[in-house]
Amino acid sequence: MSKHDASAIASLMKEDRDAERQSMPLYAEIQRDIERKIMTGEWGAGTRIPSELELVEVYNCSRMTVNKALSSLAAAGIIVRKRRSGSYVAPPRFEEPLMYIQDIRAEILALDRTYRFEITNRSIRKVTEAVDARHVGVPVGTRLLFLEVMHFADGLPFTMETRQINLDAVPQVETVRFEDEPPGSWLLKNVPFTRGEHSLRAVMADAIMARKLQVAEHAACISIARRTWRDSELITFVRLIYPGDRHRFVVQFTPSSPVAGSP
Numbered sequence: 001m002s003k004h005d006a007s008a009i010a011s012l013m014k015e016d017r018d019a020e021r022q023s024m025p026l027y028a029e030i031q032r033d034i035e036r037k038i039m040t041g042e043w044g045a046g047t048r049i050p051s052e053l054e055l056v057e058v059y060n061c062s063r064m065t066v067n068k069a070l071s072s073l074a075a076a077g078i079i080v081r082k083r084r085s086g087s088y089v090a091p092p093r094f095e096e097p098l099m100y101i102q103d104i105r106a107e108i109l110a111l112d113r114t115y116r117f118e119i120t121n122r123s124i125r126k127v128t129e130a131v132d133a134r135h136v137g138v139p140v141g142t143r144l145l146f147l148e149v150m151h152f153a154d155g156l157p158f159t160m161e162t163r164q165i166n167l168d169a170v171p172q173v174e175t176v177r178f179e180d181e182p183p184g185s186w187l188l189k190n191v192p193f194t195r196g197e198h199s200l201r202a203v204m205a206d207a208i209m210a211r212k213l214q215v216a217e218h219a220a221c222i223s224i225a226r227r228t229w230r231d232s233e234l235i236t237f238v239r240l241i242y243p244g245d246r247h248r249f250v251v252q253f254t255p256s257s258p259v260a261g262s263p
Helices: 003-022 026-039 053-057 065-075 104-110 128-136 171-177 183-190 207-213
Strands: 079-082 085-091 115-126 143-153 157-165 195-204 220-230 233-243
Touching: 026 053, 026 065, 026 171, 053 065, 065 079, 065 085, 065 157, 085 207, 104 143, 104 183, 115 183, 157 183, 157 207, 171 183, 183 233, 207 233
Parallel strands: none
Antiparallel strands: 079 085, 115 143, 143 157, 157 233, 195 220, 220 233
């Protein structure tokens, strides 16, 4: 490759980076810069992050913008925010496991963050099409309680939930208003299950998802679909959409018998 070609490629790469910065919201730029300092070791585990007022001066922006960047970093487990003390680089920790059902409310509170949820849609629907019945995992004619829920951590969207509950399996849920407790927490407390299934895939945020999760359109997100059953009867089918840069999930396992060689 000639020096001219290398220079041209470097120029194009710089233009791409500049265009990316221009399309990126300011809070995301701040988030990326702080994350870079942490990942490169400039700020090690336990290091106190400059205060919001100090960061306002550094980045020449509003305190709300700085708070949004720090909240996003906290949601990803990169920093820990402590009331009256400030923000610190988080120590290494395990990612969220998929081998059991995570209570979103308990998870957020365990991070010492304020939790809030909002039910944005609630309706009762009857499954009339065979394709829909197969997708959910219930017979045609089943009545479902349909819920759309947003979960927030420190005021920042944590995950977007779409849930369908089988009213044949859980008839008492029809009268529950979920004023003080989110549906997932209520089900874990009140409805035992015998089997569960997680299905995970990557998705890009469409315009609606981007607005609700406060991410850029086409941003990478993680979609987890979950079904739980009591014996052969479906209890609930839920889909959770997480902003991809704020979450990481892991499944730990051991071999059922000793295996020689590489996995």
